[in-house]
Amino acid sequence: MKIHKRYISALVAMLFAVPVMAQVPAPAPKQSKPVLLKGATLHIGNGQVVENAAVGFDNGKITYAGPQSGANLSGYQVVDVTGQHIYPGLIQPNATLGLNEVESVKATIDWREIGDMNPNVRSVIAYNTDSDIIPTVRANGVLMTQLTPIGGTISGTSSIVQLDAWNWEDAIVKADEGLHLNWPYMLVETGNKEADERLKRMAGEREKTILELEKLFRDAAVYSAGKHDNLNLKLAAMTGLFDGSRKLYIHANYGKEIIEGVNFAKQQGVKEIVVVGARDAVAVADFLKTNNISVIYSGVHALPSRAEEDVDMPYKTPYLLHKAGIPFALDYDLSIHGTRNLPFIAGTAAAYGLDKEQALAAVTLNTAKILGIDKQAGSVEVGKDATLVVSSGDLLDMRTNNVTHAFIQGRQVDLNNKQKYLYEKFENKYKNQQQQVPTTATSSAAGK
Known part of the structure; x- marks a missing residue:
């Protein structure tokens, strides 16, 4: 042709x-x-x-x-x-930046894997360094992030990357540094017969999930203690939990869930534990401090968890954690677009009790310590x-x-x-229109 x-x-x-x-x-x-x-x-x-x-x-x-x-x-x-x-440079933990571009377009979403127990899933290999969102995040001072898979009970392993790279291999700061466990929700009866029947079935599923977790962790502990002719990817991904070379991030908000999840991990022999989300962290502060548990708090810009709580409870929780002596960092709750607001949640925490430099540490050095990269970053x-x-x-x-x-x-x-680019584009458009209006008006008046 x-x-x-x-x-x-x-x-x-x-x-x-x-x-x-x-x-x-x-x-x-x-x-x-x-x-x-x-x-x-x-x-x-x-x-x-x-x-x-x-x-x-x-x-x-x-x-x-x-x-x-x-x-x-x-x-x-x-x-x-x-x-x-x-x-x-600010550090955003617990993020899906680069794993998700447009939430309404399925082809751009790569933050979870099919199945419920996926310790062998590596988030970093799905990281898209060409994401349009990454440069907008850097412009607000966020230069590193923890790529965190979501979904299922064990969603996979996270890695820490810097936000200016040609590919995911170049971006890596610390690969496969932690495993993410979404602790099963606790259920409370409502008094409604139909609803409680459904909750009873869900409670049965929850018990089944915890039993599966116990078996998986036991098998992984045995696997890590010996040599094997055949590689088991799921169990091999968990071996670092028992010698402290890999952290276990337990995602839980409700106080009893936090206690239950941490106790479970300690019983299984896990050395390094971090609680993520942790809306009720202040309520269980003594437990966290006794067990030397760090927290990644996700709820600064959120509504209170309960009707009886102070309306500003989420804002002042970082100060209360600091006062209680709990090592903590702040994140923006897995939001890809919200990651650019990381400095401002630290600013909110500073307005509600934290010293400004303490608030800065909550998104820099504290985060680096929790993620295990403080020898090279965070200050x-x-x-x-x-x-x-x-x-x-x-x-x-x-x-x-x-x-x-x-x-x-x-x-x-x-x-x-x-x-x-878009801001400048439309700013120039309306500036030009404003400059043209007086000339047109003067010409019209002269014509009359």
Whole structure:
């Protein structure tokens, strides 16, 4: 079939007419020369603040973090960020970012596997580094996330990734670091005969599920203790639970479920336990503290769990956990689009009792400690990865958060994204219309 040159020219013109800015920015190249940020207020992430500070980094690692007066400028490319603020890159735990693009389009959803017990499922291999959502998250200071599978009783293993990579292999910070267990819901009779009959059947299913869990954990413990000719992927994925090399994340909210789930895990010989969700964590704080259990709290921007609770209970729960001495981090409850609001839930916690630097730690260093990556991330300290952000305003305040620079392992990240492009596109459209209106009005008046 012969194609007219005119149609080819039109097609080429259409392709070049697609704005480049609407695409996902290419990952930044490896850091090629030392960089020194100077003049900003440094929020280290461990509670300390340094005024008029400097942060230097080379080959992706922080080489200096402290007062500007003590920095050696020799050989460094100096970036003046006077009047701004330097923060550690924020870390979002318990997220499906990159596993789900459009919730109404099934082909873009890859956050769960068929079946109920899937310890061998690896979330990281489904991670889409070309997601349009990822650049919008980086623009608010979130530079790392924990890819978390959902669904079933055991949904699979999570991995921690940085958010500027060509593929999932390049993105990995810590692979397959934890197994996720959705503890079966407890059921309470309602007094309604029909409803209670249904609940009774559900309670039977719950008991059956717990028995299956007990058998699976027992088999995994035996499997981990010996050598095997045949590989069992499900049992092999669980072996790290018994030597502490892999964490067990128990997703539970109701106080009795938290206690039951933690006791179950300890009875099975699990070494490292983290409770995720944890809406009732304050009610069982003594139990959590006694058993040295960390918490990833998901409910800051939520309604109270019970009618009798204070309306601001979710907002002040982080402060109450801190006061009780419970190690905790904050997340945005598995929302892919909500991940960009991670700094603002920390800001809400700061408005309801937490010190501002404590709130920052809840989305940086505390999270890194819970996820087991605090030796390389979570704070701006010498020897750690140069994963940090610079904001002209308070990063935790929605009104002033304005990230001007972001670095992941020393690489300067492109902060452009689809939302910024669309904002500028329509802002220019209406600016042009406003500029044209007075001219038209004047001409009409002159005509009269």
